[in-house]
Amino acid sequence: MQNTISLTENRDFRRLYHRGRSMVHPCLVLYYARNRLGRNRIGITTSKKIGKAVARNRARRVIREAYRQLEPAAKTGWDLVFVARSRTSGCKTGDILRVMGGMFKSA
Numbered sequence: 226m227q228n229t230i231s232l233t234e235n236r237d238f239r240r241l242y243h244r245g246r247s248m249v250h251p252c253l254v255l256y257y258a259r260n261r262l263g264r265n266r267i268g269i270t271t272s273k274k275i276g277k278a279v280a281r282n283r284a285r286r287v288i289r290e291a292y293r294q295l296e297p298a299a300k301t302g303w304d305l306v307f308v309a310r311s312r313t314s315g316c317k318t319g320d321i322l323r324v325m326g327g328m329f330k331s332a
Contacts (some may be wrong), residue, residue: 229296232268232304241268241306248328252316253288254308255328264301267292271309284309291321299329 232238245258260266269288271281288307313321 228301229267229292232266232306237304237305238268238270238306241304245306247305248332250324250328252310252312252321253328254310254325255325255332256306256308257332258304260302260304262302263275265291265296266304268306269306269309270306271313273282275309275311275314280314281309284313285319287313287316287321290318290323291325294322295325295329 241256245256247257248255269285271284273281275281275284288301288309292305292307307325
């Protein structure tokens with residue numbers, strides 16, 4: 226993640242949930258909003274509905290890897306929060322890559 230930093234503050238996540246725009250797919254949810262930093266900030270959320278720790282960690286890894294591959298083509302200056310859904314842990318990186326690419330094009 227060359228030009229991307231992680232979202233760590235709870236207030237940033239809450240700002241995106243309430244004021245950001247969203248896109249929904251059965252495998253992934255994206256919340257996004259502009260920031261004034263000139264670089265992207267990314268956050269990944271996985272709830273306990275996904276499964277135990279192994280499934281949650283796998284979902285995070287798959288999302289992070291798909292974003293890493295799409296990052297060079299992504300526009301800068303955005304806050305992005307990806308929310309894993311119950312299907313995410315069963316999806317392959319290529320599936321998430323296609324979903325995320327479609328979300329980036331329409332956003």
